[in-house]
Each structure stands twice: as C-alpha cells, then as structure tokens.
Amino acid sequence: MARRTIDFKGSQQEIQKRKQTARVIAGIDTEITLDILPELDLLIPRPNQEEIELLEESILKEGLREPISVWKHEGKQIIVDGHNRYAILKRNNLPIEINIIHFEDIESVKDWMIDTQLGRRNLTDEKRAYLIGMKYEREKLPRGRKGKLDSEKRKNFPLLKENPANTSSKEIGKQNNLSDRTIRNHAVFYRGVNLLSKQMKDDLLEGNIKISKGNLKTIAQHASQIRTPIENLQEVKSIVDRFTISGKTNQPAVPEVHQLQEELLQKVKQIYQKSASMPDFDRNQILETLGSWVKLEQEKLSK
Template identity: 35%
Template sequence: MKKIRIIQELKEHIVPLSKEEYHLLSESIISEGCREALLVWEKDDDLILIDGHNRYQICTDHNIKYKTKKMIFSSIEDVKFWMLNNQLGRRNLNPDQLSYYRGLKYCFTKKSRGGYANVESKGQIELSTSKLLSKEFNVSESTIKRDEKYTMALNLIGDTNPKLKLQILMGEIRMKKSDLAVLLQAQSVDDWIIVNESDLRHKIKITKEDLERKKSISEFDKIDTSSSYELVNGVDTLFLDQDSRLNLIKGKILSAVNSLIKNRDKNSLKLLKKQINKLELEILHTKELKKH
C-alpha cells in the first residue's frame, strides 16, 4: 500500500476539530475502528490526503487499520475547490467558519473561468457570482462580499501567523469582522509580521487612525478654501468662539499639509507656516486672557 502524503497547503483548508470533538472521535475509532474511508488524490506515485486528516492521525497514533478511496482531479486547484465545498457541507461549522468558507468560495469562483457566468465584463462576473452564491447560501449579496473581506483578512493574518488565524476561526479569540477588514486598507501591509493577538489589535488601531486622518484631510480639501481663508484671516473670526476659531485654523493646517505633500512647493510650505503661526498666536492670546 502506498504511503499517504499530507500537503500543508491542502491541510490549511480544513478548520481543526476542537479538543472535545477530537477526543470523542478518537474514542469512537479506538473502540469501533475507522469505519469511514480516507479520501485521497492519486497523483503520480503519491496518495495525497484530501479528507480524513483527523482520522488518519488517530489511526496512525494507535496503529489502527483504515481504508482509502481514490478520487480523480485534474489539478490541485480542483482539489482545493472540492475540499472547500466539502467543508461547507459540514454541519458543525460556527458562524465565523461558515463566513470564512463562503468568502473563500467567492474568491475561488471569481478566479475560475468567468465564475458562474461566462461573460466578458469583470463587473458582470462579480455581480453574477455574488448573486448566485447569495441564493446558494440564502444570504444577501452584501453578506457574501463582506465574507470575502473577512476571508482575505484572515488569510493575510495566516501568512505570518497561522496559529492566530486558527484561533480566530475556532472562536478562541473574538474579533469583529469589520475590524479585521480594516487591515485590507493598511499601508505597508506586505511588510507586516503579526506576532500575537495584542499586536493584531494594535495594527488595527493604527490603521483606523491613519484612515481617519486621511478622511479628515480629504474632507477639508473639499471646502471652498477662498471663503475659509477669509474667515480665518478676517474680522469675522472675532464673532466666533475660541473653539470655532481653532477648528477653522486646524482645517487650514490639514489642507496645507496635504497640499505640501502633493505639490512639494514653496508656496504650500509658506501657507502651512502661516497657519501654524496663526495657531500659535491664537493659543498665546488665550493664555494672555487667562492671566487677566
């Protein structure tokens, strides 16, 4: 009998059993034998395990005989897709695991030859795929697309910390899906090494802060700068309270910073310095008033 080979790339498609589930399965096999055949992919001279990893481990540890059933696939991508559908057929998936596998199927299907609909337009392919998957799983299209982001974020974590990815999928570490999705918008994410849960939460926090900062700059860029400039520099500011004046100056500073980064010219730098000086004068003026 050929020796069974385990490929880590395929094994990672399977969420492990909990300790309790593994213990119950182990007791059953030890007392009753391995009644269900292990599914293998015969490729060249190898028998690659595609289903029954836990049963194989238990049988190997306790020297218990097992049967195998060969399955035919044309490529490892076909094997992955079969394993994905097989996992989705399990009844004991928790909500996060189900979400992960739905997102994974969405990713796989989009990569295949036109997904469910063999059409030329990329937009049509994505729409058709999400719509048909939403019907298959009886969820909304937006849920399927959120699942995709959740899957991509978990795979991103798994690139440097597979154990942490599994802990999240197993429910040992609780994370909001929306928080994990934030990681996909992070800069320099390819250089990240996620060490542990604390490090992950920290990276999510700094990414949120960075996105909020960019949003603020973008919003201030949309302001009519001519009117805001006059308001900050003219006598009209005398009728505003201090907080309003400070917020106006803050807006100009953020806008000037953005302009300097974009244009990198002397005029932008001059405008930034001017607004910083105004901020300094406003703060000093406040201190003087408090003295009297």
Template identity: 30%
Template structure:
C-alpha cells in the first residue's frame, strides 16, 4: 500500500511545473515500469520533491513509490533546500531561475531572523549583525548561483511581485515563469509595492503584449507611471512630515527604504528604455559618473557612523 503524504501549497509552488508533454512522458515512464523509480523526498511526511510522481502514483492504483526522509531545522530551511534543488534542473527558464533565487534568498534571510521590519531595533549601522548576515547571505547565494549581489536582490523583488500577482490572478505565476508573458522585471516587481486595490489591474497588464501596450497606452500610461515613479520619492518624505509627532526613526527608515527602491526602479526604467546608456561606452561612463554621487553619499554616511 502506498503511503499517504501531505502536499504543502507553498512547497509545491517552489517547484516549476512540468509542461503537458513532460507530465505525459513522466506518466508513461512510470506506468511502463509499474513503479516510481526515484524516491519521493519528504520532511515530516510532507513532500519537498516529487509532487508530480506522487500524483501519478496516487492516480494509478498499484503503482508503488518509495520515500526518502530529509531533516530540516525549520520550514525556511526546507524552502531553501527546495529552491536549491530546483535550481539544479537544466531546463529552467530565466524567469524560473530568478524566481527560485529570490525565494531562496528570502527563505535564508528568515533562517537568520528575517529583516525585523516590525521590531524597533532597525539600524543603518554596518556592524548590525542582521545587516551583516543579510549581506553575507546575498553574497554567498550570488557566488553559488554565478550571478551578482544585485541580481539576487532584484530576484527577491521579482519573486515578491510574482507572488503578489498570483494572489489576485491565480494561475498567472506559472504563465509568467514559463515565459508565456514577458513583461519587464520592474513591472512585475511593482505589483508587490502597489496598494491592494491596484494590484489586480497591474497584474492584468502583465498579460499585455508590447503591441497591446503601444496601442493602449503609449502616450498616456507609460508617461503617467513614469511620473509616479518620480513622485513616489518626493511623496515618501512628504507623507512622513504630515504625520503626527509619534513618527519614529524606524518609520523614517521605512520611508527611506521605499524611496531607494523607487530610485532603483526609475534607473532601471531609463536603462530599459534607453539601452545605449549601458551598451555604448561614452554613455555608460557618464551614467557611472552620475551614480558616483550616491556612492559618495554612502561613503560619507559610513564615515559618520564610525
């Protein structure tokens, strides 16, 4: 008799789905053998790898399967393992790879205590253990996945956006990750930062092709959103000033964090719309020169913090 196993929706969502053809081929192979050759990996009787094999076995009485138990210290460690395991697949799309790296980074940060957004212990001090750990985690994942720290950070924003879109438009996650729709990375990431009432509309726009967007909003929507990008930086501080005197340094840091992320999105929008800024050396040199102002400012802050 086959063992009854639990399926955790979050665990399963970290496993890129098979195409119809791949699923059919897997089922044919299993039925031909009469059993599932590869063991189904479990943790506390919950599947962490082998969801499709399990479903095929349960749908075909008489097909047996084996299990292999993994031991994790926490749910986040299990999520990290799932992401790392799936990243070993050879047929991942660029979107699936980015999503998995982003989810792995999120899980491993939580393994070390998360970002403490709700605690009154935030700090910009480079010696803060949590900030140092987060940086070390990002650097390690970048090295192991042959990417960069910037890529890992953007992957987290992308993963958040994909999940936010899935919450309001079930099924769109798989469509995005297999490349059925190919919106800009910043458009996906923006959904997680949008207000709940705007998320569904933004998620639906991810399904639009470039021609659809050109016909519908070439002059209106893109201009409006770009202006919003600029305004968000100003609004973050203006809204803070309007609040009562109970506003704390922690609240200020939250607003600053949002402003920095908006600035990054604005920069990415310019680069995406004007690719010569990075492909032509003369423009790239000027771009780097401009961004040096931010780098100099950070160095100045680091000096003040010592």
C-alpha cells in the first residue's frame, strides 16, 4: 500500500496552517506545552543521570518510541508518564507526541502510574520493592484517604489496618509472583525509605548505598518519633541503636503481631467460606469445632 502523504502547496501562511493542523491531528507538535503536577512528578522514583543520558541519546538517534501519556483535567494537560522524555524533547526542540488517557480522579492516576512502572523491566530490586510497598500501603486505605498517604505531611504515618474492601497483600502478591508476607515486608521497606532524605532515598533505590531491612524496619516502627529526614548512614545507626536494647526493639513487634493476626483471620475466613456450601449439620460441626478451639486457647491464657 502506498504511503499517504500530505501536500503542503500554497502560500507560506497556508502551509504553516496545514502543518499545524496535521501535527494536531497526529498528536505531535513542538509547540505543545504540557503541565507538570509535582504531586505526580515526585510519586515515582526517578531514573539516575546515566539512564537519562542514555534515554536522550536514544531519542536523538531513533526518535520517540513511546508518546507522553497525558491526563486532561480542568483545562490542563498533565503528564502522567514521560516526565523525563518531555524534558528531553523540549530541551532539543523536538516534536512532542502525546497519548491522552482518561481517569476518574487523581488517585486513579496514581494507581495507574504505579502499575505502569511495575510493568517495566529496568527497575532495581529496591525500586520494585518500594513501588510494591507503596501500592500495598495505598490499597490499605479507604479511597478518600489515599492522597493523604502520599502527601509530605503524611511521611511519618502510623501503622494502619487494611481496608478489607481493597486489594490484599495476597492479591498483590499474585500480581507480582510474590508471597503476601513479602508484600508486607516491602510495605515496611517503603515506610522506612520515606523517612530518609531525598539524596539518601535516591542512593538507596539506585543501589548505591545499603541499609539492612532490619534497620529500615526499626526505623519504620518508630516513624512517629523521627521528626526530620535521616541524612546519612551514621544517623541511621544512631537511630537504630537508640531504639534497640540487646538486639530487641523497645516496642513490641507490632507488624509481626498484625501479620500473624491477619494470616489466622484469613485462614478462618477460608474455612467459613468453604463451609457455606456444606449441609447445615456439617457446617455447624465446623463452626462448633472452631468455637471450642477458641475457648480452649482462652482458658490456657487465663491460667
């Protein structure tokens, strides 16, 4: 099939007008100015300088492989994917191609951004764990409170109970081929990383520095007592030492208790759901057995 071309004959003014129309139809224009919302720009960990340089080299050599994803909202064209590509295109005065995606609200945008990043292969293990942890923490909250989790004011948020109506750690685990315990560990990692300074956070997610999961866990458990971002590894050690006595934290291991409680509850729920399809007599027997076991354990604790 012959390639379709556009004839730009006519006066200079007509030519420019037709070119502009063609660019708009194709979604490509060097004159396009897109909006950057800091809340979205800062949500996803950025690539390092070397990755940005390689991306720019690729765009200059081969052109834009993937258009900039845009959310049209309240008269603005807000970038939801492609912040770095957009900066490179503008810097080099190259045509900008956009792909408009429709979202219900900004929380839907954030969910999409996280899932989009998790679908990419060029993530460090640390970045992947951070994004999965972020996804789980957001899913634990009722929809109206998700935005509060991502705000600067909510960095030192307390441990929150999971909203049963939303995606569980087990479901997120299936999506990422991980156990539900690993998902919850990633959530602890996410909370701990958010207490670091921007530079430390970037270095950790790039794999340039190492902080043990145990130390990040201790930091996350005592988030409410950490008032300012942690600036260096020595400060990490100091904080961990402060909250540790003979290798044990001052406070009970709340996350472990919560995890065990959740696992037991899920198992009981599974048994109950399976019994729903059984005859009433068999179902009553199962429920009576569960009740007897609970009473027995309570008696043991009371002795």
